[in-house]
Amino acid sequence: GENVEQHPSTLSVQEGDSAVIKCTYSDSASNYFPWYKQELGKGPQLIIDIRSNVGEKKDQRIAVTLNKTAKHFSLHITETQPEDSAVYFCAAPKIAGSARQLTFGSGTQLTVLP
């Protein structure tokens, strides 16, 4: 099965700065990489995902990049705002080729300081 490692475990940035969270995966056949955001008191929610046929995907202030050769993918948040403070999880298919089950990273607590 897939193994996903996520770094850093905590990240503090000043409001307006950028934040980057990185994940590595073990199975080179994996083809789907979602990112989830968990706000305090809520369950995780999908914010962006990328499939292995593209190298980058953007949605307003968030973007995800994928390096298949190095087997890592990253979440980039620009112009951070206080509402970006949350726990972020990366994930990859538990079994390559099927996104029915996911293996999640250990999470990153992002704090945006005013």
Added chain:
Amino acid sequence: DVKVTQSSRYLVKRTGEKVFLECVQDMDHENMFWYRQDPGLGLRLIYFSYDVKMKEKGDIPEGYSVSREKKERFSLILESASTNQTSMYLCASSKSWGTQYFGPGTRLTVL
């Protein structure tokens, strides 16, 4: 909007008690999941169900069982609760492939 609801936000039980955690989704999703969330360990899959009465063990099934008698409902059962099962429990659902929709979680404390 997809809605996944969990029966309790907070639950306190005693060691040895039988505990039921209920999850209901309203979007006719085939797949339902139970995860456990602990600091520094991320989300770990306990059990997965891909159809009524069908289930698969996840990464940490020991001490847990599940029941899915109806498509919209997935129950997690702790047959004899222990203190090391104190945790946040998250239920999720999805269509055949892709996005998982999570409930708000149940924080279980076993004394």
